[in-house]
Amino acid sequence: MQLNRRALAIAALSAAAFTVPAQAQTDIQWWHSMTAVNGEWVNDLAKEFNASQKEYRILPTYKGSYDESMTAAVAAFRAGNAPHILQVFEVGTATMMASKNAIVPVGKVMTDAGQSFDPKAYVPAVAGYYTAPNGQMLSFPFNSSTTVFYYNKDAFKAAGLDPEKAPATWPEVALAAAKLKSNGHKCPISISWQGWTQLESFSAWHNVEFASKQNGLAGMDARLKINSPLHVRHIENLANMAKQGLFVYKGRGNVPEATFVSGECAMMTTSSGFYGNVKKNAKFNFGLAPLPHYQDVPGAPQNTVIGGASLWVMAGKKPDEYKGIAKFFGFLSSPEVQSASHKRTGYLPITTAAFQLTEKSGFYKQNPGTDVAVNQMIRKVTDKSRGIRLGNYVQIRAIEDEELEQVWAGKKTAKEALDAIVKRGDELLERFEKANKAK
Amino acid sequence: MAAEKRVVFKSSWLPWVLIAPQVVVIAVFFFWPAAQALLQSTQQSDAFGTSVEWVGLENFRNLWNDESYLASFKTTAIFSVLVATLGLTLSLLLAVFADRVVRGSGVYRTFLIWPYAVAPAVAGVLWLFMFAPSIGIVSYGIRQLGLSWDPLLNSTNAMSLIVMAAVWKQISYNFLFFLAGLQSIPKSLIEAAAMDGARPWRRFWTIQFPLLSPTTFFLLVINIVYAFFDTFAIVDAATKGGPGKDTAILVYKVYFDGFKAMDLGGSAAQSVVLMVIVVALTVVQFRFVEKKVNY
Numbered sequence: 001m002q003l004n005r006r007a008l009a010i011a012a013l014s015a016a017a018f019t020v021p022a023q024a025q026t027d028i029q030w031w032h033s034m035t036a037v038n039g040e041w042v043n044d045l046a047k048e049f050n051a052s053q054k055e056y057r058i059l060p061t062y063k064g065s066y067d068e069s070m071t072a073a074v075a076a077f078r079a080g081n082a083p084h085i086l087q088v089f090e091v092g093t094a095t096m097m098a099s100k101n102a103i104v105p106v107g108k109v110m111t112d113a114g115q116s117f118d119p120k121a122y123v124p125a126v127a128g129y130y131t132a133p134n135g136q137m138l139s140f141p142f143n144s145s146t147t148v149f150y151y152n153k154d155a156f157k158a159a160g161l162d163p164e165k166a167p168a169t170w171p172e173v174a175l176a177a178a179k180l181k182s183n184g185h186k187c188p189i190s191i192s193w194q195g196w197t198q199l200e201s202f203s204a205w206h207n208v209e210f211a212s213k214q215n216g217l218a219g220m221d222a223r224l225k226i227n228s229p230l231h232v233r234h235i236e237n238l239a240n241m242a243k244q245g246l247f248v249y250k251g252r253g254n255v256p257e258a259t260f261v262s263g264e265c266a267m268m269t270t271s272s273g274f275y276g277n278v279k280k281n282a283k284f285n286f287g288l289a290p291l292p293h294y295q296d297v298p299g300a301p302q303n304t305v306i307g308g309a310s311l312w313v314m315a316g317k318k319p320d321e322y323k324g325i326a327k328f329f330g331f332l333s334s335p336e337v338q339s340a341s342h343k344r345t346g347y348l349p350i351t352t353a354a355f356q357l358t359e360k361s362g363f364y365k366q367n368p369g370t371d372v373a374v375n376q377m378i379r380k381v382t383d384k385s386r387g388i389r390l391g392n393y394v395q396i397r398a399i400e401d402e403e404l405e406q407v408w409a410g411k412k413t414a415k416e417a418l419d420a421i422v423k424r425g426d427e428l429l430e431r432f433e434k435a436n437k438a439k
Numbered sequence: 440m441a442a443e444k445r446v447v448f449k450s451s452w453l454p455w456v457l458i459a460p461q462v463v464v465i466a467v468f469f470f471w472p473a474a475q476a477l478l479q480s481t482q483q484s485d486a487f488g489t490s491v492e493w494v495g496l497e498n499f500r501n502l503w504n505d506e507s508y509l510a511s512f513k514t515t516a517i518f519s520v521l522v523a524t525l526g527l528t529l530s531l532l533l534a535v536f537a538d539r540v541v542r543g544s545g546v547y548r549t550f551l552i553w554p555y556a557v558a559p560a561v562a563g564v565l566w567l568f569m570f571a572p573s574i575g576i577v578s579y580g581i582r583q584l585g586l587s588w589d590p591l592l593n594s595t596n597a598m599s600l601i602v603m604a605a606v607w608k609q610i611s612y613n614f615l616f617f618l619a620g621l622q623s624i625p626k627s628l629i630e631a632a633a634m635d636g637a638r639p640w641r642r643f644w645t646i647q648f649p650l651l652s653p654t655t656f657f658l659l660v661i662n663i664v665y666a667f668f669d670t671f672a673i674v675d676a677a678t679k680g681g682p683g684k685d686t687a688i689l690v691y692k693v694y695f696d697g698f699k700a701m702d703l704g705g706s707a708a709q710s711v712v713l714m715v716i717v718v719a720l721t722v723v724q725f726r727f728v729e730k731k732v733n734y
Contacts, residue, residue, distance in 0.1 A: 067699045070486075074701065077487045095701055101489035251591050252679055258574070394700040398680075402507075405682040409592040424507070431501065435483045435492065 026056050028324050029083035031063040031073060037276060041345055049331050056324035066309065077102055082314040084325055087142060089309045091393040093130065094216065096312050097138055098391065098436045104313045106329065107137040113326030121351050125303055125377045129387035130310050133218055139310040140329050143347040145273035146304045146373050147201040149292060153285035155266040159183035166289030170237060173267065173292050177246035180266050187248040190256045192270035195400030198238065199226050200305055204385035205291055206230060207299035215388040220433045222390060224425045227418040230297060235407060235414035242408045249408040252401045271307055272373035275346035288369030290376055303379040305387050308347060346370065348377055391432025396425045473714065479707035486701040498708035507684050508692070515688040518602065519666035526606045526662050527655065530613035535643065538621045548618065555611035559669065563676025566604040590678065594685035597678045601686050604673045609665055613658050620654035621647060652732045660724055667717050689713050
């Protein structure tokens, strides 16, 4: 029945598209990397905006995964037909920022078009990430997520743990893991996005530097700082848990997520954007909780860092087209659109007003745990926790994966691996600094 | 190799016209990209190419100073030797048997040729699924046998995984050529040997294998090139170069640095290095291995 109705709706829409007399509409190309449920979300946003006015038409196109669409945009730009709007993942941010001639700052697009634009309306930990040292907002935060902790309540109950109380500190996690293991659980905890959750977010969460120069936000001459005693202590801890079979390594990126949904692993740190998947597919009760921390670290817990992606405006387009882009971003920023998107996808609301609207609607009460990510982010940030933005970040993430795997395999100690990350990462940072200083 | 017949064109331009299409294809698909790679390897630029800086040999110097890059030479050597030898041996074995099959040979051959139509990335995913530690059906079987299997953290396991996938992908191609080679060997030679009392094994080693040597040599060159250049999709899908960098072969790093990390200069420098290696290897093969070939 629902399918029929949708088919009807599509038919009606396409009929409408054909019957509307051809007008001088300005088309705006938007390349994105959202699939499945989130892909529908992007298309609905475009549809809604297109229906709300007649001057501009947003045309969303799926261009493959984040790195694929970025490569496609680079090729298109070099050939002179880049899209107007490009969705870029957070690790590509420094690369985009450095490509000054290829992009137009969002702040400039908005003020040029006379669109009301207040950077302060945006959640600081989100907007700060996409803002240049001079205070200009460079890209538009679109889908932002952060790192949270998921646990299997049924498994907790079976192991004699309190299912309503998630472990708040890493020692508590280890204790819970030991109980789960003695209860026969083969994978008490696993970790997705190990570099992002255990090094990057871990640093901000404990208010320690991930890299110098405010984690790279304040300048390109940043260098890694993740071989500090606290970092070594944490990775050592995880290595010990791995040795005892409490932490089981399940791969890079979000690959381990499947083992939480299937029930194989009872605890997991990963993206808040994982919520929709668990809610839909997990056949057990689960809980969301803030990332665990070490209690004896002053200032912890601080806030976590963001992931996800933002929208970049490409250079070399017509003034009228930039006006349309500004209008579209204005539409996306409205609290109603924001709040609806937040509820629908689990991505963070990017404005404070949207958060308040969602809270007022009672959504967080009805869906316990959905506010964990927001609460981790809506805090006053420090220079050490505002965000991490480094050049050659994609490669640095790969280095983090490579070296941490050596620790989990028992080939390197935590200290050796972290020193190696710093050494290899700094070489890349130096190279990035040099390549971009020349301009 | 007696008196070769030489055909001499009377016209001075006709030969050039006749080879022109081939030259154009090679120029567009080989020389031009190769020249581009050479050019880019001496540059550093931002991702969008809006600012380009000449850096001379710095990209190469960076590679030289990167220990992990040097280590991946060893990884690549192990990988390509394994892929070439296993791939050739297995497909020769299959071809010899398929050559003997009388009934239903068409079906056998079709099935053996099929994997060639599978894209490398799909092959990687396919093998990854079968061998994934938590969900793979094969890894379940391995565990039932009481063996440990963890390609995520065990380098040998990971290397076995990508070698298997790469070999499987190439077997059809090798098989096809070996089968054609076997079929072009005159039956009378084998029958004569059989009448002289040679057993199948001996017939194979003394007649078929030597007569196959041009095919084997050709396939050796092709397989080495395949292992060096064509396997990044398998690595990307199956191991992403891990654990650590233990399966990060040279071409995977070219792909990763260029297409994922957008470091075009560095990636171009690596592909130049790779190109030099493969050209050198091919020259070596033609100069030394080819001497053992009977045409």
